[in-house]
Amino acid sequence: MRHSLVLAAPGVLLVPLADVHAPALAALVDEPMWRGMSSPVPRTPDDVLDLIAAADADPGRYAFAVVEESSGAVVGSTSLYDVTLTAARAEIGFTYYARRVWGTTVNPACKLALFRQGFEDWGLARVALRADTANARSIGAILRLGATAEGVLRSHRVRPDGSRGDTAYFSVLADEWPAVRAGLEQRVGLA
Incomplete structure (x- = not known):
């Protein structure tokens, strides 16, 4: 959906x-970094325009470009999606970053901004994250956020190559948010 939310956290602006x-x-996208995503690798700006159009067409999705404050450069994209305020839940995903920001504070800062929106502004009870079980890098990043592993949905998705993939699910609940927030704030230098 088209939206006007702008979220900020140390070093990043989500527009x-x-x-x-x-x-x-x-x-910034390449084949190995895209592994584990549900859509084919976007090789051209036109391919990315198709992804943006799909995000705009999804009524429960708030898609963001991640802008690095120090340089003004676009260094990735992320979304709050499957936002269901009546059930007080949402998911974070469709996330990818430039390789040069991997291992920096960009991901924890983005997650801090997204979780704050969910728990503090929308009053959500649950925010979930998921990853293909073959994507060890993403699973590690999710666990470092402080999310709780919930289990695996077997043969849950179709990969771009047509094979079936399992999906690992994780979540943070509202009563867990203060501890997760403290951990994220420490990782981005706020604590």
Whole structure:
């Protein structure tokens, strides 16, 4: 959906994902980094425009471009999706970053901003995250956030190559949020 939310955390600004971000996002994607995603690798800005159009067409999705404050560069994208306020739940996903920011504070800062939106602004009871079980890097990053592993949905998704993939699910509940927030704030230098 088109939205006007702008979220901030140390070092990053999450702005509504728009067509203007397509060239920068296309330039940072490569085949190995995209492994574990549900869509084919976006090789051109036009491919990224298709992803942006799909995000815009999803009524429960708030898609963001991740802008690095120090340089103003677009260094990735992430989303709050399957947002269901009546059930007080949402998921975080569709996340990818430029390789140069892997292992930095960018991911914890983005998650801090997204979780704050969910728990503190929307009053959610649950925020979930998921990853293909073959994507060890993403699973490790999710666990470092402080999310709780919930289990695996077997043969849950179709990979871009047509094979079936298992999905590992994780979540943070509202009563767990203060501890998760403290951990994220420490990782981004707020504590």
